[in-house]
Amino acid sequence: MSTEAYEVFLEGFNELTNNKLKRTFELYRDFVAVQLSASNARNKMVNARQFVHTANTIINNLPLEIYSITDDHVEKILDNSQVPVRHKNVFLKFLIYCTGKMKCNITREYRLGKGYSRDREIYSPEEFLRIYHHTRDIETHVNQALSNRSYSAAWLFVLMHMIDAWRASDIVYGLPSVDLEEVGVTNFEWFTKKRLSKEQSLKIVNQIGSKVQKIEISKTGALGHFLVNLDMVIPSATALVIAEIHRRENNHQYLLQSLIGPNGTLQDVYAIKLFMQKNHELPRFQSRKANRTLLTYFFYSVAESGQHADIAYQMAQELRSHRHLDSTAVYIQATNKDGPLEKVSLHLFNRGHFGWLYNFLVKLYAQEDFTQYSLDEKTALIQAYRNEVSPLQAEAMASFLQSRMKEKKSVLYTIMKMEKQKVQDTLLKVLKGEMPSKMEFAQCLIYPQCVKPTAISCIHCEYIMPRAYLMLNIREEIGKLIESIRTSKFEAVRKRDSILLFKFLDLLNQAVVDLGKDYINSFINLTEIKNKLEEINGLILLE
Incomplete structure (x- = not known):
């Protein structure tokens, strides 16, 4: 041990006084002596001064002797953003040193890692x-x-x-x-x-x-x-x-x-x-x-009633042995709706995304073994259309819906080729906002690939996963298209804009189904749109 470095430490440390921590101070002196002995010559003086700073910041402010403090005391120190990480590291080393010297009151195991690491608990x-x-x-x-x-x-x-x-x-x-x-x-x-x-x-x-x-x-x-x-x-x-x-x-x-x-x-x-x-x-x-x-719990929602009652997942494999977020896969302790196990009846999966593609991805991941289902069976998982917005009869939409379903089936084939781990990883990225599209309020299933690289907007792409704030764009576009159909003298223009209009109405309809009328009404006046659509009913051309 460098006598000079230890003397530098003692000079600063001895200025600290706390009669309630006599044994802790003795242990800390011994601990520092051991640490300085293990230091290389270049770092001894720097380390000596840091040990003084740690003593002044943490050790001298302990409420009890080091062997009497509880896990709660340790947690408060580690959670204190005003304490530099380097001092927390030294404190944890000292704590580990003390547990090897005597019986201490703490029950958790604290480990050093990058910065500092400890048992990453979650609330039950x-x-x-x-x-x-x-x-x-x-x-x-x-x-x-x-x-x-x-x-x-x-x-x-x-x-x-x-x-x-x-x-x-x-x-x-x-x-x-x-x-x-x-x-x-x-x-x-x-x-x-x-x-x-x-x-x-x-x-x-x-x-x-x-x-x-x-x-x-x-x-x-x-x-x-x-x-x-x-x-x-x-x-x-x-x-x-x-x-x-x-x-x-x-x-x-x-x-x-x-x-x-x-x-x-x-x-x-x-x-x-x-x-x-x-x-x-x-x-x-x-x-x-x-x-x-x-x-x-981001991944787990058991909604016992209402519009989100279909979102209930069985993901119980690994939570008890995996209670932190340090890996890609996150598993949640789950239960069925009728079971007596723990329930977290929160709509935490309702993060603003909506639409058939997002719902299908979620529901597909929820399947225990989704490879056993046929394409038709998986397609049946998609949210059904409801005539919440358009006043037109379903027959008038038949051609449009058929073409839209063809687009969706091509996407379904893409998803079907995914391994379950790929589905999970994709869903995780979507939830984290890591699958951006060209538009501000939407994400892309196949990012960073793009099937329409020359397109400016993603609004008509079958791989779009919209979020609620896209309603701001949809409101503006629907208004423009309705006005164009109402005023245009050319049949070709009205046909083009009618198809575009119904694509927007399709998205709007999915949003209403998934997020509810009240929520969507905060972005778009649905009654106003319905009235405007009725005014141009005879001008819409879908074939």
Whole structure:
């Protein structure tokens, strides 16, 4: 051991005093002596100083002797974003050293890896469901959120972990401001007798979604996604609106400014703790643990009733032995709808995608052994058409539907050739937004290949997997086509535009079936479109 390096360490370390940690300090001196002995000559002085910094940052602030601290104490240290990773690494090495020297109170195994690594737990389905319902309970939180901006920020912060797996810093720095004027709610007094309607809430959610799509969020530089489960629309909008009113009244730059400390790091853990303590049955909230849980349960939704009741999956193979997200394959503890096992009745699979192709891919993956089914049987899994939008009779659409089915069958053949692992990998990429198309609000089944490389738009491609915000484009295009059919004097133009119109109506119909009329009405006035279609009924040419 380098005597000089150890003396440098002792000079700094001996300035620290904590009479409650005498044994811990003795163990740390011994630990550092061992570590410096193993260091190469070039790094000894650097390491000596780092050991002092770690002692000052972590060791000297331990609430108990090292052998008495619990796993919760360790978790708090490792979850503290203000503590540099290098100090966490040293602390874990010291912790491992102590467990070899004496009986310690911790029960989990902590391992060093890239940066630092530890048991990556997730919340159990029951725990996650309790937190989920807690954040949805508007009446439990609204009054305190109105009177306390820190509580309001904590509500929105925790709620974001229930709908989108953003990093904590992205939530605080990435959530855009809210245009309150769009829904006519600009002050706290409005909430004394009223609550946001579903229509108002959808406007807020769609507004934030549109803004987030245009900004880079997270250190990856990727465009953001703000995807809200349908049963979270009103709670999310309520929390956003209240946070925005607080932001305006305090002239803050960020929506969750009260969670930002003086040096730019996240703070106000007390507010989050207070928010969670409203329900004493809730577990301690941890941001990364919540994100891991959401991403895991991303794949699992058992909707006991309503329009999403068909989405129920059997993926029970490996969750208990694979409780983290470090591999490509993610398996979820599942159950059937009538079973007594754990249920997570959340619409977490409703991430804004819709359409026959996306649904087919999901349902195909859900099959235990999909290779045993014939093409016709698999085709039968596709969502049925419903005449929710077009007033025309089904007979008038027969030719169009037949041609569309031919296109879809060609795609089905492509999917049928996939191995199940390929189907799973493709679905994972879709859920992560890693299968981009040429359009902003859609993805492509066969990315990075393209069957129509010269096309500017993907709207007519059979491989498109649209998302809800594509309705903004569809609304504009349907209006243009209806006007063209109404005013054109040329039969060829009306025939061309009629076929294009029905392709858009096909997409719109799928969106209504999958996402519901109320949701789609927040983008497009379906009644208005229906009336306009009736006006040009006699001008439409499909053959």
